[in-house]
Amino acid sequence: MIVLGLETSCDETAAAVVTDAREIRADVVLSQLDDHTPYGGVVPEIAARAHLQHLDGLIRRAMADAGIGFGDLDAVAATGGPGLIGGVIVGVMTAKAIAAARDLPFVAVNHLEGHALTARLTDDVPFPYLLLLVSGGHCQLLVVEGVGQYRRLGTTIDDAVGEAFDKTAKLLGLGYPGGPLVEKAAARAANPGRFELPRPMIGRPGCDFSFSGLKTAVRRHVEELGGRLTDADRDDLAAAFQATVAEVMADRCARAMRLFRQAHPQGGALVVAGGVAANKALRARLASLAEREGMPFVAPPLRLCTDNAAMIAWAGIERLRRGETDPLSFAPRPRWPLDPSAAPVIGRAG
């Protein structure tokens, strides 16, 4: 089975060709970073126009990279939500047009399910597994029982963790997007233990997260330094922030592991996914936790953690294998929680 996947839910325009033998035949991502940088964040209208402008060309490139024509495809999958609605509409309409013209099945993929199933594209990960989904708009711990079967153990009660990285980067004057820039600054820190930050939720019952207090604490340190940071201040603060996030994640994951084991004594892996899963300090912290707990740990390669279309094509394949497709009347969804019983997620899209 060969599937074309499209991703347009935020500020990456992406197209990929993936097979059910877990082969990524093409994977092209165009970041709109330069379009949004002057505004310090993603501007939805600019994003939608940029998707419209670039998507056709990216699809052509992906098909050429894969060495196939439209006649070789078995299906088309596109992110159907959650995300910035203008962009999602561009991807969904494009996929529907190809599906209609070529009489192919169409699959509307939940972007979060794309992140959630990526580990099964890159590694042998059987269901069930414990998933830490950490991205620009989400921060959740989920038990993945199967395709389309998610049980949420915890979520953020305020900011998503990627959002916290982005806001902290802004406070530190590092620019956008914050995650990779905070990581780089932290790696340069000469005195990473210099600043003490509160560690929200650590030791509390449950598996929820909170990041707004941490962000406020960073702001207070910036103000105490007179609002003018030296490079050393900036790097040390970035290191403190990143280390605190990793500690909080490890604490919440340790609790979730206990709950997971109660429900699934036969075992399962700890999987991390989403843009923030590209953070090497976080990956290392989770790897050591998993080792201590005797649980396998799986983290997709960095470029498959941040937004891409290979994960969308793959999630499409997982659904097609179950005989699931979507009608061409599918309406793009700005909000689309993975766990249908979950209360609406606070934060950005989703």
Ligand code: ATP
């Ligand atoms: P969602 O998937 O929730 O809809 P999104 O698609 O916008 O949100 P992703 O592309 O999955 O988000 O992740 C982007 C986020 O990941 C940004 O907030 C970015 O700062 C963060 N991020 C990317 N790389 C790193 C890194 N190395 N360290 C920490 N955070 C990172």
Ligand code: MG
């Ligand atoms: Mg992005």
Ligand code: FE
């Ligand atoms: Fe994402």
